[in-house]
Amino acid sequence: METHEIYELIEARRKELNLSQSQLGMLALGQDNSSVIQAIKRGSSPSAHKLEAICNALGLEFYVGRKRSDGETQSSSNQEGSEVPNDFAFVERFDVSLSAGPGTSGENAKKLAPVAFRLDWMREKRLAPEKCVVCGVRGNSMEPLLFDGDLVLLDRRQTDPRDGQIYGVVDIEGDTRIKRIELIDNGLLLRSENPECRTELRHGEDANRVQIIGSLVWSGHSYDASSQTLISQKPRKSTMNHEWILPR
Template sequence: MDFEKKSFEKIIADRLEELGTNAFAVEQSANLTKDAIRSVIRPDSKRSLPRIDKALKICEALGLELYIGPPRSSNEPDHISSHRKVELFQDFAFVERFDVSLSAGPGTSGENAQQLAPVAFRRDWMIERGLVAEKCVVCSVRGNSMEPMLFDGDLVLLDRRQTDVRDGQIYGVVDIEGDTRIKRIELIDDGLLLRSENPDCRTELRHGDDANRVRIIGSLAWSGHSYDTSRQTPSRQTPRRRTMKHEWI
């Protein structure tokens, strides 16, 4: 996006078009005040420019950088311009990751979890799905009870705003003994069912007070799987079929 000689409202309008979204959707997903963006881009005389603090929040929600200050020095290699590096940085949002394993089987404690390097997600992807980086967390999966959907070692992105249970959705939870787990939750009268995707694993019941002690970390928004090629068994090669050459008369 070329920012030179563009007004603030034009930059915002162009960015919305570039992301394929609208002002209302971004206001909702980023928890901005009502009409925070719409009041900036409206074409009539009621259009208003925001204060610096509000302009900063709008830019952050759209993956833009608002900078006021002296020129910044650049030590980047010649083959990557500083402008391009800023563009690349603006394209991604960084989500906190902790060394917590959400057990797909018996739970593991998440106490004293250490923060790891954040995980980058494309901002436009998150905006399209109504996700806010600051309201999400990345953890890993341990165990096989959620296979074939989630595998041991997978990364999962949890939306921490989604703490009200919706029947049949997958959530990261802190279970009754303080264990961190990931399960599909079903609502029943005065309780919860913690279901696994693996049919060999049993469904667990949390009833009455136990159900109230289950704390929701967030709902599953994304998962990532990596393949360990060193553990893959080579497929047996199919013998090459012999062919017969036909000569047609």
């Protein structure tokens, strides 16, 4: 396959997922810029490592080995598809942590095992599984709504910010974060749910540099049984008067 064909394939899939080139760079390589994609466009062949990371981020197959026949490829695809329950859809998950406090760079943005969601629920929410992504939450500034270690489902189609909605974003320094966005004249506010955390202003050109990954549509919280402790309480004094009836 020629370099220009690789570029055309990447671009077609990127646009299908409604990702910018910078967002793809962040998800695939932890780089908040389009330099890798632009280099491919200019005819520079990407390394196998970078190409594999890009394919993983886009949900494309990266294969190196003996040439496979069409029948063999189709058989492999059918076999993989038969393992997927018909009433569930699998959404891609990356090990990017959306910071609920100070930003994190997402430098380890590799693909993890997908997360299954019921198809009827996704249809009810009008979500397209292939245009969603699951990420983790890091920090406490979005408590009590989101906690450190939670998983969140983002709708990648929702990239035009609406006032008061919560979004996963790539901030101006390349940090991946999750915040409630409030729109103001010529800018926006990144607001936390935790009242102890400050609201951050992105004004003018800085506001334009904030890239929306997607809007929050679901969150999941897990509990560690070993860390759960009972709060000791003093026995409560009874305030009821009992009349005992004794057998004769």
